[in-house]
Amino acid sequence: MPDPRFFPSGPALPLSEVARRLGVAPVRDPAALICGVAALGSAGPQEITYLEQARHLPDLASCAAGACLVSPALRARAAAQVGPQGPQLLVVADPKAAFMALTAVLHPEPRIPAGRDASALVAASARIDPTASIGPGAVLGAEVTVGARSVIGAHAVLGPGVQIGADCHVHPHATVSHAVLGDRVTLHSHATIGRAGFGFHPGAAGLTRVAQLGRVILHDDVEIGAQSCVDRGTLGDTVIGRGTKIDNLVQIGHNCQIGAQCVIVAQCGLAGSVVLEDGVLLGGQVGVADHRTIGRGARIAAKSGVTRDVPAQETQSGIPARPITLFFRAVARDLRLGRAGKP
The missing domain is CATH 2.160.10.10 (Hexapeptide repeat proteins)
Structure with a gap:
């Protein structure tokens, strides 16, 4: 159960109300109260949990939750695991999404007073x-x-x-300068938005900083993790599209154009003028060279180095990044060579 010191509970809901909110069939004990949410293995009689994968079906036999959300595909197998006193099963199309929606009701985020x-x-x-x-x-x-x-x-x-x-x-x-934020934007602690981009011009006297006269535009529902940095543009803007989520310790260089609904995991680094089209996923510690474009829906595996443009919907891995099938062929070849070289 979530620690009530940090995650206070909202009002308890009878299971009939839970079922109504989810639009599912009535349950055997509609008056039973649900006070909170919990994991499958630790939920108590007044908590609701969810089952998402078949490999967790055996855990239902000992589950003490008051109710459990299951998918239609797992309904029959789940029912076979629970006894008459086991958790009441609520069948929903997407158990995790339903669980998240109930979490927001049963453990609402405290409203910080205005002022x-x-x-x-x-x-x-x-x-x-x-x-x-x-x-x-x-x-x-x-x-x-x-x-x-x-x-x-x-x-x-x-x-x-x-x-x-x-x-x-x-x-x-958090620090914000030279920036325009849309609605429902979240900046976590020590995020730095709008600092001058890393641009210098070499000359006889050494390196001279290039003026950074652009802005950072964060569209609606963007989230930036702790200690991440988004540099402002040199002349144009650095733009992060609607709904994109950026983890902790990420560097976004000047003039990057990041599309909607992208996910950038911790410790990634994007050099200047990188373009991520909508729905791109970057695993942890991915590096992207300047002026590269990663196409819509592409996925880059963790610790990869992107040095060329990536086509839409392609999955790549490695240093330099290459299509995932080529990457695994290279790994298999190296393993064979290693075995062949053993005395």
């Missing part, structure tokens, strides 16, 4: 919606805009002119 902490430093020209929350020690520069119900955490810094949309959450110690 401005007395220690926050807010420029007189900043425009703060009255329903927004400004935390202790936050710094908001001239002409900053903060939308309705947005939260600016303790010691976060918003540089002059930054625009924050509605229902955003800028966590403590």
Whole structure:
């Protein structure tokens, strides 16, 4: 069960109401109360859990949950595992999605009260919606805009002119400059948005910094992980499309154009002017060379190095990255050579 100190429960729901919300058939004990969610192996009589994979079916025999969400494909096998006193089975098309929806009801995120902490430093020209929350020690520069119900955490810094949309959450110690954020954008602690890109021009006197005169545009529902950095563009903008999720410790170089619904896992690095089309997935520690384009829906395996453009829908792996079938052929060849070379 989630620790109530950190994840307080909402009102308990009778199973009849749970079934109604999910649009499923009535259950055998509609008055039974559900107070929270839990994993399959640890759920108690007043908690709901879910079964997503057939390999977990044996766990149902000892499951003490009040109810369990299962898919139509696993319904009959799940019913064979639970006894008459076992968890009540609720059949839904997507158990995990239904579980997530119930989690939001049974363990709602606490609403941070609106208002401005007395220690926050807010420029007189900043425009703060009255329903927004400004935390202790936050710094908001001239002409900053903060939308309705947005939260600016303790010691976060918003540089002059930054625009924050509605229902955003800028966590403590995040820094934002030269940026425009849409609605429902989340920046985790120590994320840095809008710093000058890494651009220098060599000359007789050494390296001279190239002026970085662009912005960062974060569209609706973007999430940026802790200690990740998104550099602003040199002349154009660095853009991250709607619904894209970026993990912790990721570097996005200047002028990158990242499409909608992309996933970028921890410790990836994108050099300048990289293009990710919609729905791209980068595994952990992927590096992408400058000016490369990764096509729509492509997937790059962890620790790969992308040095050429990647076609849409292709899966690649390795250094340099290549189609996954070629990668595994190379691995098999190396293994054969290694065995052949043994005395």
